[in-house]
Every structure is written in C-alpha cells, then in structure tokens.
Amino acid sequence: GENAYGNTQTITWNIQIPPLGYGNLSGKVTDKETSLAIEGVTMTLVGLEPSNVGTWNTTTDTNGNYSFTNLKKGSYLLTISKDGYNPKTKYIEVTAGQTITQDFQLVPYTEATITYDGEKIVISKGTANLTLINKTLNDPSLLEQLSPKEWLLKVPIQIESTGILYITADDCDWLKLLSMDDGKEAYILNYGILEIKNTKITSWNTISSTPAPQSDSTRAHIVTKGGTTNIYNSNISYLGPGSGWGEHGLAWHNTNNWEVINSTFTQCYACIYGYNVKNAMIKNNYFDRAEPHAGGGHAAAVWIEGANSEYVTIDKNIVHKSNIWIMNSGYHIITNNEIDGGGDTGGIQDVWGAHHNYIAHNHIHHSHPHGAIDVHSATNLVVHDNTIEDNVLHDLGLGVYGTHAIYVHNQGAYNNTVNHNIMWNIQSNAIDITMAHNNTISNNIIGENCGPLAVQSGHGNIVDGNKVYRIAVTAEGFRWDTYDNILISNDAQEYYSEDLNGAFSNTIRNPKGDSFKVIITDANAKFILEFTDGRTFKLNGDAGGHTNVTLTGPGTYTIDVEGVAATGNISGNVTDTSSNPIENATIIVEGTGKSGKTDANGNYEITHIPAGTYTITASANGYDGQSKTVEVKAGETITVNFQLNVETTPPTIINHSPEGTNVPVSTIITVTFSEAMNKTSAEGSFSISPSVSGSFSWDGNKMIFTPDSELEYETTYNVIISEEAKDLAGNNLESAHSWNFTTTSKPDVPEWWGYYLGAGEGVWGRTSSEAHTGNYSAFLKGVAYEGGNWINIGLIAGKSDGYSGADAYTAIPNTTYNLSFWMKGDFKRISVYALTWNTENGSSSGRKWVSTSLGWINPTNTWTKYEGTFTTPADAKKFVVMFRAYGNSTEENLGTIYVDDVNVNIGEGNIIKNPSAEYPISPSIISFSPENTTPTQYVNRTYTFSVTVSQPVSNAWFLDGEDQHNNAQSWTHT
CATH class of the missing domain: 2.60.40.10 (Immunoglobulins)
Structure with missing residues (x-):
C-alpha cells in the first residue's frame, strides 16, 4: 500500500511449514x-x-x-x-x-504385603491393586466394593518404598475417597510406585452421595514423597487440600521422572503440585476450575516450586479458570497451553526466584490476573534469564484495572527476554517492566485497546522493534532510578516520560514510522533521540536535517521523519565442499544485529541492511565457520555464497559436575562439551560406577544425567565419558574423560527427636561440634525460604513431625508443665511451643499449638539456659515440645540453633527421652568380647560374653534365645 508520501511498501513474510515427517x-x-x-x-x-x-x-x-x-x-x-x-x-x-x-x-510381579495398622492400609514388598487389597483385608469398613469396578476407600493408603499400587481400568472404573471434613480423609500417601490409568478418582461424601464440596477445610488427596506417581488417561476431581503443608489435590515432593498425560482434573486444590521435583512431563491434560483453599490461596492447575525443582515440561494443556505457577525454580518448559480465564482468573505466574524458564506459544485470554504472564521477583528471590516468546494474549482484565499481558517486575528482575508476542484488548499496561534491569523486550505486536509498553523503574533495558501506540518510561510511585534504557527501531506514535525521580536520560534510536511525539513531564528528565541509519528528521516543524538531539522536559515534541534509510539486501547459498546444500546454517551481518537461516536448499536472504561495508559470517553445526567482507549498496541485493568445510576439530569436555566430597545424594550429573554433540553417541559413552539407572536431558551443549533414585550415602562414584562420544560432524571426543565424587554421610538423626516442615527448607539432626553436656546436641538449620520469603521449620523434642502425634509423649490434661533447656545459635528469634493432640492416635485434625511462657526468644552465640512453663488443654492426650523458626526474611534469617539438656516435668524427673540427643536413631555395637571363639570345640566349658551398644535398647538377646535384656546398654551373657 502507499504511505502518505506516495511510496509503495512491500511486506514479505517468510513462512516455514515443516513437513509432516x-x-x-x-x-x-x-x-x-x-x-x-x-x-x-x-x-x-x-x-x-x-x-x-x-x-x-x-x-x-x-x-x-x-x-x-x-x-x-x-x-x-x-x-x-x-x-x-x-x-x-x-x-x-x-x-x-x-x-x-x-x-x-x-519388575517381576510379587504379590504385595498388605496390612492395616489401625489407621491406614499399608502396602509393601510387592505389587497390589484394589482387588488384592479387598481380597487380603476383606473388610468393607476399610475398602468397600460398590460394584465390580467401583470402590469406596474409607481409610488412608500408604505405599511404602518397596510397594507398588496400580489403580487402573483393569479392576477400577471409579475410586471414591471418603471425605467427611472430619480430619480423617481417605488420602493416598506414596513412598513407592503408584500408577493411575484409564480410571476416575474423586473425593466422596457418603451423606450427600456427592463429591466433597470446596467449602470443606480438608478433603482427600494424593501425595507422593520420594516415590513415583504417574497418571494417564484418567479423570480426577475434587481432591485437596489435606490438613498438612503440601497436601494439595495431587502433590509430588522430592521426586524425579514422573508423568501426567492426557487426563482431566476438575475443581482440585492445586491440581498438580510439585516441590523439589525434576524431569516431569505434564502434557495434553484438561484443568477445570482449580480451587484456592477455603481461606484463600492460588487457584493453580499446576504449581511447581522449590529451589531444587527443574526440567519440568508443561505442554499442550487446556486450563480453564486456573493458573500455572512456577516459583523459585528453573529450566522448565511451559509451551502450547490454552489458558481461558472465563472472565475470572488464568495465566502463567513465573515468580519469586524463577529462572531459565521457557514460556512460549501459549494462548491466554478472558482473564484478569495481575499479569497474564507474570515474571515477579521478591526480596532475595529475583527472577532472571527467563524467555517469553510467541505467546498470544488478549481480552485481559477488561473492567479490572491493573491487569497486564506480560509483567516483568520487582527487586531487580534481570536478563529476561520478551519477544514476538501478540496482544490486544489489555486493560492496563500491555507489557510492564517495573523495578527491573537489563531485560530485552523485542518484536512484540501490541494491538488495539491496550495500555502502553511501560518501563517503570530500572535501567539497561533494551526495547527493540515493537509495534505499539505508546512507550512509557517512568519511575511512577516506585521511586527507583530509571536511566540508560534504549528504545530501538520501535513503531510507536508516542514516547512518554514522567516522574523519573531525577536528572536521568533514556535513548530513542532509529524509531520507525513517519511521525511521532515525545512527551516529557519532568523538569530534569530527558530523552536522547538519535538516527544512525542515514535518515534525518524535523523537530516541531523546523527546517529539519537533524540526526541527533537531546529533548528535555517538561515539553511535547513532534518528530517528522524526512528521509528513508539507504538500505540494501544480501542473499546467497550455503553448501558443503561437495556442493550439497546445508540447511539451518546461520548467517550473521556483524555490527547490525541482523542475521538469517538457510532453508532446505541452503538459500538465505537478509534484507534492509544499512548501506556500508560489513563482515558476514556463515556457520553450521558440524562445519567450520567462514567469513567474507562485502559492501552493501542502497537499493541493491548482493549475492554472497559460502562453501563450508566439515569440521575436523575433536570435541572436548570443558566442565563437569559434581566433584569433591559431601555431594548430596539427590545430585544430578552434568557434562558440558565444547560444541554441539550427537546426543545418542554422547549418552552411550556415559558410564558410572557403581552402576546407577537414570535418564538424560540436554541444555545446549550440557548433557544432564538424572538418577532414577537417590545415590548411596558415603559412596565414591566414578564417571567416565569414553571417546565414543561424537560431535555433529562425526568427530570422536579428543580423549576419554573421567572423574570421581563422593556422596555425603548419612544424616545422624537422634532418637526421640523430630523435625517440622511448614514452609521453606531446613536440615536437622545431632552434632558433636556443639554440646552443652555430653558429646552431642540437637540442631536445626534453615536452608532456604519458600514463596514470599517465608520460613516455617521446627526442631521437636519428641517423636513427631509436627503433624502426627501418634508417638508423642502422654499428656495429662489441664496441667502445668515445667520446661527448661539450653540453647545457642544465630536465628533472629525462636518461638517455643508445646504441640498437643486430643486423640490417642495423634490425628493431625486434633493438633493444637500451645504457647509457653517463654514466647519469642533471641538465641545468642553462647550456651544459655531458658526456663518456662506451659499448660495443656483440657482435652490433651499427647504432647511434644517444638523450637520453631517462623517468619519472612525481614523477621527470620536462615540461621542455626543448637539445643541440649531439654527437661519437661510436673515437679521432678524428666519426661523427655534422650534429652541431650546422645543416642542416634539406629543402635550399633561398640564392643563385643571375646571374639572369634568356637565353643563347639569343647564339651562342658562355660563362656561369658560381654557386649556394649551405643544406646539403651529393648528386646535384645543372644541367639540361644535366653537371657533377654530390656532397656540395657551393656550386659554379659553366660
């Protein structure tokens, strides 16, 4: 079409349609x-x-x-x-x-051991399905068969690490999990292997004969901890939350290599929740109206978090009135998802420390989230190195102000790339870069009825090649310095600057279009406007001829472009030395930011290059690169052909991990090559001794091996990459590469102590490095915050995880207990509680937090004795004592405490067992004498043996079955 000057413009699209294949x-x-x-x-x-x-x-x-x-x-x-x-x-x-x-x-089939412990069904040492459970236990009060393939589970199922459970169409069309909102939901807890396939699972209220409503404070749920749960072709609805942290609709904790494929999830609380998970595939699923907790929360179809979470693929899912949440984790792929807010909520939240995530080809519409794609930092949890491209976003936040299509913001978010996205009908700023630095926003199309592309606080951001009505640069109410942002080759009608909070400048370079305005409201702020492509412009209707000007505020400036940049084109062909075309070769015109790729015939074309002399370089995987110097003339197309030699340089290994000692047993193994490799040959060249099964993935030239399960403690592993690894040109690895690493020691955990995890990450155990008396003390260390910088962990004097009180101390109701202990450490503050339960089985639904007279205490770096009291409730049956670190990062740091000599009594004695953490959880023999004696050599001889163990033990005896010893630490046997 013709522009205002009568010039005809031709627009050409290169559309690559791949073959079916x-x-x-x-x-x-x-x-x-x-x-x-x-x-x-x-x-x-x-x-x-x-x-x-x-x-x-x-x-x-x-x-x-x-x-x-x-x-x-x-x-x-x-x-x-x-x-x-x-x-x-x-x-x-x-x-x-x-x-x-x-x-x-x-795995060869072995029938599982199935028992009922009075609270739950336990599956171990083999494989089970619902039919086998029913046959073994034969108790409809536990599992009732409603029809040949319809079941009602009335108590929880726990799958031990040696257990396998199949819930499939072979014997189950519908599994109902009893949910009566009484804290006794029929959940499934998996430490082993669970496969759900071609079936239906839902919570169930037997009074109403309907799924349990969302108004219930707790519902049945399925939680995997360290095991593996895979779901295929199934329909799952109305699950979660449970009563404890992480008991979402379906949850995976600290588990690798799991799949959720081709299934439907309806009105579950956090339909799929993953914490510290790796190498998962969530694909071709339908999520309908994921529910927030009754007390508020995220309506998450998929929710992945934890600093150790990585390489989760979320692809080709349909999400209705729900969100995808990625928190404090990285290297995930979120692609090709259809997210329909239905006028409510819906989007992708890439927040709080999320990094290196790839968010592309998603379609998000008719919702009003804070950001349809929300890249949101928090203190100490900055989002960075995420790529957001080729997404389509529209009809967002209509009638609800504050909804952005893409929002990159807070706490210095950096190195994020936002390009080639299309959006229209956006209530607020279409793309909003707030309190963020060194991000690239390029080639986005912002259509009708949208707010501006806004840079609000931050510096060093590149805004390049976008089509939008207005680009705004402001500090607004955030009061961060806004400077050195460069706006390049954008097609905008207005550039707007206000409230920069100082004399700061930003640059507009080579803008597109024939005419536009620059509006500056601050007296000290300025825009540098520069044309480096040969064009000139008029300023406020003057004589023109400008190529560079500094615009200061306040003021409104009208820019009319006079000349058309003098540009030319480069085209050509790339072949090998046998004249065979090379597909997907990269051609770069250095110094221009312009590049191209060859097609299947080896042809390429690069257009609109400013006239001048350039170095042009061609490169392709498996070939040596080649450079030529060319002159580009205005209005002409120059032909530059390349013939590349097959690369003969052997690849090398430039990095590997892990190495050294104290390597976590949950580690992954990485090998970084000097160039792109033939993946099959590289994976085949990998070996590890002792042998470990696992799977491979790739991040560029980095090969990643993820073990199927944790490595062994205190074990030295040898990794070898043989010379069989080849690059894409077929060159073998220059030389074999090997290294060793040694895993950490098994944690030393004291008997009659426990650890509570509410949020964040911590480690605990006993240590000989600090002790008030004896050789050991118990310790608690904060490792990482979670979510909005929260930590909520506790060290427990008593056998409990802070949720179940089944093995807690017996409590006397309505009684005041004396409490004393010694502590040192560097947490900011520790709160001391008594946890009580109102049932003998210690159900979490009957748990209460009972404050002590100590309230908050502030540990010091010297051993200090603390004394106080607490009073048990009138219905208390069980109790433990907890030392709790709780708060956000401004209230509680990631510190360590040591606790020793805990005493709880009513007047005398001590209820606490192992008060100084002297005894580990597993006893060992310290001495045994005499050794190497064979009594059968003689007749009528008497021998006396002496034994000492690490701690008092119960039910210990010699193999003749006589002279049993209880609660002894050393004894003799005749």
Missing part, C-alpha cells in the same frame, strides 16, 4: 533383577494427537528387542506388558527423521 521407535526390554532380555513382551503404542490417531502393536524378539517404524511425528503413549511382570506405561515423543531409542526394565 515420520520417525521410528526401538529399544530393548530386560528383567530389572537379572538384566536378561525378555522375549514376547507386548508393546502397544497409542497416538495422542489428531495427526497420529491409531494403535500399533508389536512384541519383543528373542533378544528382547522391539521396533515401530514409519510413525507420524507427535505424542504417543506406550504400554509394555508381559505375564509375570508389572506393566509399564511411558510417554513417547516421536521426532521426524529420527529413531528414538527407549529401553525398559520390567
């Missing part, structure tokens, strides 16, 4: 216990997308091998089954032109 899948199936190949395993592959609908079947051969060929690229669900083994399900992503290798180890 086919790939292959192959692998081997072995016995996990023997490592032998398994023949005749049935492999069933089901397509999950409209483009690959269908079912494919095959079986393994005599060597345990299987293969699927000519599969359309896309998502699949693979089921592996064989009589005598536990079945297995795995999500598979087929890539065009590649063969995916996926090996499996099957």
Whole structure:
C-alpha cells in the first residue's frame, strides 16, 4: 500500500511449514533383577494427537528387542506388558527423521504385603491393586466394593518404598475417597510406585452421595514423597487440600521422572503440585476450575516450586479458570497451553526466584490476573534469564484495572527476554517492566485497546522493534532510578516520560514510522533521540536535517521523519565442499544485529541492511565457520555464497559436575562439551560406577544425567565419558574423560527427636561440634525460604513431625508443665511451643499449638539456659515440645540453633527421652568380647560374653534365645 508520501511498501513474510515427517521407535526390554532380555513382551503404542490417531502393536524378539517404524511425528503413549511382570506405561515423543531409542526394565510381579495398622492400609514388598487389597483385608469398613469396578476407600493408603499400587481400568472404573471434613480423609500417601490409568478418582461424601464440596477445610488427596506417581488417561476431581503443608489435590515432593498425560482434573486444590521435583512431563491434560483453599490461596492447575525443582515440561494443556505457577525454580518448559480465564482468573505466574524458564506459544485470554504472564521477583528471590516468546494474549482484565499481558517486575528482575508476542484488548499496561534491569523486550505486536509498553523503574533495558501506540518510561510511585534504557527501531506514535525521580536520560534510536511525539513531564528528565541509519528528521516543524538531539522536559515534541534509510539486501547459498546444500546454517551481518537461516536448499536472504561495508559470517553445526567482507549498496541485493568445510576439530569436555566430597545424594550429573554433540553417541559413552539407572536431558551443549533414585550415602562414584562420544560432524571426543565424587554421610538423626516442615527448607539432626553436656546436641538449620520469603521449620523434642502425634509423649490434661533447656545459635528469634493432640492416635485434625511462657526468644552465640512453663488443654492426650523458626526474611534469617539438656516435668524427673540427643536413631555395637571363639570345640566349658551398644535398647538377646535384656546398654551373657 502507499504511505502518505506516495511510496509503495512491500511486506514479505517468510513462512516455514515443516513437513509432516515420520520417525521410528526401538529399544530393548530386560528383567530389572537379572538384566536378561525378555522375549514376547507386548508393546502397544497409542497416538495422542489428531495427526497420529491409531494403535500399533508389536512384541519383543528373542533378544528382547522391539521396533515401530514409519510413525507420524507427535505424542504417543506406550504400554509394555508381559505375564509375570508389572506393566509399564511411558510417554513417547516421536521426532521426524529420527529413531528414538527407549529401553525398559520390567519388575517381576510379587504379590504385595498388605496390612492395616489401625489407621491406614499399608502396602509393601510387592505389587497390589484394589482387588488384592479387598481380597487380603476383606473388610468393607476399610475398602468397600460398590460394584465390580467401583470402590469406596474409607481409610488412608500408604505405599511404602518397596510397594507398588496400580489403580487402573483393569479392576477400577471409579475410586471414591471418603471425605467427611472430619480430619480423617481417605488420602493416598506414596513412598513407592503408584500408577493411575484409564480410571476416575474423586473425593466422596457418603451423606450427600456427592463429591466433597470446596467449602470443606480438608478433603482427600494424593501425595507422593520420594516415590513415583504417574497418571494417564484418567479423570480426577475434587481432591485437596489435606490438613498438612503440601497436601494439595495431587502433590509430588522430592521426586524425579514422573508423568501426567492426557487426563482431566476438575475443581482440585492445586491440581498438580510439585516441590523439589525434576524431569516431569505434564502434557495434553484438561484443568477445570482449580480451587484456592477455603481461606484463600492460588487457584493453580499446576504449581511447581522449590529451589531444587527443574526440567519440568508443561505442554499442550487446556486450563480453564486456573493458573500455572512456577516459583523459585528453573529450566522448565511451559509451551502450547490454552489458558481461558472465563472472565475470572488464568495465566502463567513465573515468580519469586524463577529462572531459565521457557514460556512460549501459549494462548491466554478472558482473564484478569495481575499479569497474564507474570515474571515477579521478591526480596532475595529475583527472577532472571527467563524467555517469553510467541505467546498470544488478549481480552485481559477488561473492567479490572491493573491487569497486564506480560509483567516483568520487582527487586531487580534481570536478563529476561520478551519477544514476538501478540496482544490486544489489555486493560492496563500491555507489557510492564517495573523495578527491573537489563531485560530485552523485542518484536512484540501490541494491538488495539491496550495500555502502553511501560518501563517503570530500572535501567539497561533494551526495547527493540515493537509495534505499539505508546512507550512509557517512568519511575511512577516506585521511586527507583530509571536511566540508560534504549528504545530501538520501535513503531510507536508516542514516547512518554514522567516522574523519573531525577536528572536521568533514556535513548530513542532509529524509531520507525513517519511521525511521532515525545512527551516529557519532568523538569530534569530527558530523552536522547538519535538516527544512525542515514535518515534525518524535523523537530516541531523546523527546517529539519537533524540526526541527533537531546529533548528535555517538561515539553511535547513532534518528530517528522524526512528521509528513508539507504538500505540494501544480501542473499546467497550455503553448501558443503561437495556442493550439497546445508540447511539451518546461520548467517550473521556483524555490527547490525541482523542475521538469517538457510532453508532446505541452503538459500538465505537478509534484507534492509544499512548501506556500508560489513563482515558476514556463515556457520553450521558440524562445519567450520567462514567469513567474507562485502559492501552493501542502497537499493541493491548482493549475492554472497559460502562453501563450508566439515569440521575436523575433536570435541572436548570443558566442565563437569559434581566433584569433591559431601555431594548430596539427590545430585544430578552434568557434562558440558565444547560444541554441539550427537546426543545418542554422547549418552552411550556415559558410564558410572557403581552402576546407577537414570535418564538424560540436554541444555545446549550440557548433557544432564538424572538418577532414577537417590545415590548411596558415603559412596565414591566414578564417571567416565569414553571417546565414543561424537560431535555433529562425526568427530570422536579428543580423549576419554573421567572423574570421581563422593556422596555425603548419612544424616545422624537422634532418637526421640523430630523435625517440622511448614514452609521453606531446613536440615536437622545431632552434632558433636556443639554440646552443652555430653558429646552431642540437637540442631536445626534453615536452608532456604519458600514463596514470599517465608520460613516455617521446627526442631521437636519428641517423636513427631509436627503433624502426627501418634508417638508423642502422654499428656495429662489441664496441667502445668515445667520446661527448661539450653540453647545457642544465630536465628533472629525462636518461638517455643508445646504441640498437643486430643486423640490417642495423634490425628493431625486434633493438633493444637500451645504457647509457653517463654514466647519469642533471641538465641545468642553462647550456651544459655531458658526456663518456662506451659499448660495443656483440657482435652490433651499427647504432647511434644517444638523450637520453631517462623517468619519472612525481614523477621527470620536462615540461621542455626543448637539445643541440649531439654527437661519437661510436673515437679521432678524428666519426661523427655534422650534429652541431650546422645543416642542416634539406629543402635550399633561398640564392643563385643571375646571374639572369634568356637565353643563347639569343647564339651562342658562355660563362656561369658560381654557386649556394649551405643544406646539403651529393648528386646535384645543372644541367639540361644535366653537371657533377654530390656532397656540395657551393656550386659554379659553366660
């Protein structure tokens, strides 16, 4: 079309439509216990997308091998089954032109041990389903079979680390979890393996014969702690919250390698919650109206947090009236999600320390969150290095002011990239950069009915190539200095500056468009306007010819562009030395910020390059780069071809981790190569001794190995990368690379003590480095804050986790107890409580926090004795004493306390067992004599043996079964 000057503009889009593409899948199936190949395993592959609908079947051969060929690229669900083994399900992503290798180890089937301990069903040492539980316990007061495949679970299930539970369509179409809002919900707690597939699970109120309502303070839930829970093709509704921290609808704590695929979640509280989780896949699910807690909270479809959380993929989900929350964690992928607020809430919250997350190709609309994509820092938890691109956002916050499409803000958020996003109908600032530094905002299209693109406090931000009506630079009420922000090549009608809180300057460089205004309201503020592309401009209708001017406030300036920049184009072809085209080669025109990629035929084109002489460089994976010097002339297209040599430089390893000693048993292992690698060869070259099973992922040139379970304590591991690792050109690794690391010692945990976790992270145990009396004291150390900088952890004198009081001390109701202890440390403040329970089984629903006369105390760096009292409630049955660190980062630091010589009594004696943390949780033999004696050599001889153990033990005896000893630490036996 013609512009106001009669010039015709031609706009060209390069649209790359990838071919449909086919790939292959192959692998081997072995016995996990023997490592032998398994023949005749049935492999069933089901397509999950409209483009690959269908079912494919095959079986393994005599060597345990299987293969699927000519599969359309896309998502699949693979089921592996064989009589005598536990079945297995795995999500598979087929890539065009590649063969995916996926090996499996099957666990031989062993019938589980199933017991009821008076409070919960316990599954251990094997595999179970609902039918087996019912057959074993045969008690409808625990598990009632309502119809052949419909069940009502009336008590909790606990899956031990050695247990496996399948809740699948084989014997369950619908599992109802009893939820009567009485603190006795029929939850599932998983420390082992849980698979939920092709079934329905919901909370259930038997009085109303309906799912438990959201108004209930607690509902049934499913929580995984260190185990693995996978969910496929299922419908789950009305779960959570439980009575304790982290008991959301479905929760994963400290667990790796889990999947939630192709399932529906309706009105759950935090439908999927992950804390310190790794390598999870959440894909093709539908989330409907995730619920906040009755007392308020986040309506989260997916909620991932914890400093150790990383590499979670959240892809192709539909989210209705709910949010995706990422907190204080990184390296997650949030892509291709459809988020419909339904006029209520809905968005992606990338907050409080979130980093290196990739948020792209999401569609968010008809909601009014603070930010549809909210990149939000908090004190000491700055968001950084996140990429937000190619998202579509519209109809946000209409009628509700304060809703932004993309919000990057607070506490110096930095190195975040926001580009190629499209938005319209945004009530407030479309893109808002507040109290943030050195972020890049580029090539976004901000359409009709939107607020401005705003930089509100902060410096060093690059705003480049955006299309928007107004760009605003201001400090507003935040009062942070706003300077050195550079606005480059933006197509805006207004540039606006106000309330900069000082004489600060920002730069407008090479703006697009024929005419625009610059509005400055501050007397001291200024904009530097500069054209470096050959154009000139008029200022307020003067004679023109300007290329650079400093505009000061207050004032309104009208800029009319006079000349069109003198530009030319570069095009050409990139081949190898045999004249074969090289696809996806990168061509860079140095000094211009312009670059291009070659197509399948090796062709490229780079347009609108200012006239001049440049160095142009071509590079491609597996090839040596090549540079040429060219002159670009106005109005002309110059041809520059490249012929690249295959790279012959062998790759090297430039970094690895971990190394040294005291390595956490939850570590991942990383190897960073000097260049892009053939991933299959690199993964195949990896070995670790002792052997560890796990999975691989990649971050650029960094290969990441994540073990399936924690490593062994106090073990030295040797990692080897052999020379078989190849780069993309086929060059082998220059030399084999190996290193060792040693894991940390097993925590020394004292008997009759406990640890409470409410929020944040801590470690606890006993230590010999500090002791008031004896050899040890108990300690509590704060490791990390959670959420809005909160810490809530406690050291407990008593056997409890702060939720259950089943093994707590017996309490006398309505009685005043004396309390004394010695403490030192550097926490700012510690509150001392008695926790009481009103039932003998110590149910968390009957827990009360009882203040002591000590209130807050302030530990010092010397041992200090504290004395006080507390009075038990009239209904108290059990109690423990807690030393609690609680508050936000301004109230409580990440410190350490040491506690010794705890005494609780009514008048004399001491109720507290192990008051000085002298005894570890597992006793050991310190001395035994005489040794190496064989009494059977003689007849009618008498021997006396002496033994000493680390702490008093109960039920100890010699193997002849006589002379049993109780509560003794040393004894003799004749």
